[in-house]
Amino acid sequence: MDSSSKQGSSDRLLLAALHLIAERGYNGVTTQEIAAEAGLSEKTLFRHFGSKQKLLEAAFDKYHYADEMKKLFSEKLVWELEPDLLLVTETYHEIMNRNRKMIQISLRDDGQLPGFRQRTHKHPLQLLEFLTNYFTHMSDKGKIASANPELHAFTFIMMHFGAFMNDLDRRQTYPTIALEPFIQESVKLFARALRP
Amino acid sequence: MDSSSKQGSSDRLLLAALHLIAERGYNGVTTQEIAAEAGLSEKTLFRHFGSKQKLLEAAFDKYHYADEMKKLFSEKLVWELEPDLLLVTETYHEIMNRNRKMIQISLRDDGQLPGFRQRTHKHPLQLLEFLTNYFTHMSDKGKIASANPELHAFTFIMMHFGAFMNDLDRRQTYPTIALEPFIQESVKLFARALRP
DNA sequence: CGAATGTCAGTCAGTACTGACAGTCATTCA
């Protein structure tokens, strides 16, 4: 009774699906296991979602975050390179982390689940645009030297995308390096590279 | 006769397995499909490899490259930051590309195929060590300013790891940006950030 | 009561893997 009254059965199933599929892949997890993880019967899973695929789609629709970036670029900038980059970077990693399971799934199982990748990849494209514009403006103001704003924005994003991927599965390739110092130092590095 | 005499049946099976599993995942591909892609019967697959898993293991053992880096760092450096970084980067992307299918598989299906990730992740660790030492030496020589060589090496590698991941599946998140200009510009950027 | 859930038995389509048998082709030997 305790476990089933905590939250709706649907939510428990959605979270269980996200959790298990992110770890073992869509084909690596059975509907039985998902139901068990949620503390419910397999039958209930099908009563709620009809099929395994619809379950995963529902999970994506419900637990996908992404809008902070737009707001950030329109409201929170101070037009000083270091603090702005730091804010962007922290926000980036925060969003990526909140969506980590869905990102894992879409990297892994797109191919069999057409369209899932697109949902997670709309936003990074937006970020490239925002950051390119930011560098262009900063360059116009004479605050940085950036002859190629798009490529610089891309480089910056790739740096952090790489770092995110590196600890995506928590069994990192480079386990000795923590995220926070990396963020700090990478921003400083970038600021030095772009100083006029 | 033509298709079966090109190369040994084993090789054709290994390559077909690598190709299909990289695209659709270990559980997403059947032994029938692999055999068909190789132009052989399923029976032949089992006669050669005994099981699906052994087939994939054999493919990893046969088609895994990695030694250029060690040689590069012991023989080919000129101790000028830009040319050295450029050489390292080009070599890095070359190795990663040659191993792309295996990297895809180990990112995707480790979890169900224990140990596969380790095979592809031994070498990046080595690279971090090499590059850290390089920065330390360069700093000692007064040729760069690097207070934190390991973090700088990590940052550099993450930049290119991210870029590699971005076009790993050839359906890139950022399709407007090509690899080669990125390599050039990222090295220049880094060189500027580290100049004394 | 009524809505949500559990249980259980079962269907149906895969899927890794096996065994029996036959065909092909090149080499070898009488």
Next chain:
DNA sequence: TGAATGACTGTCAGTACTGACTGACATTCG
């Protein structure tokens, strides 16, 4: 030359198991 041999492959039927999904009926709980 021609028969015999051996390595390799294909075909086909079949086993054992798994996994998504269903239907009928009972149970719990507000």
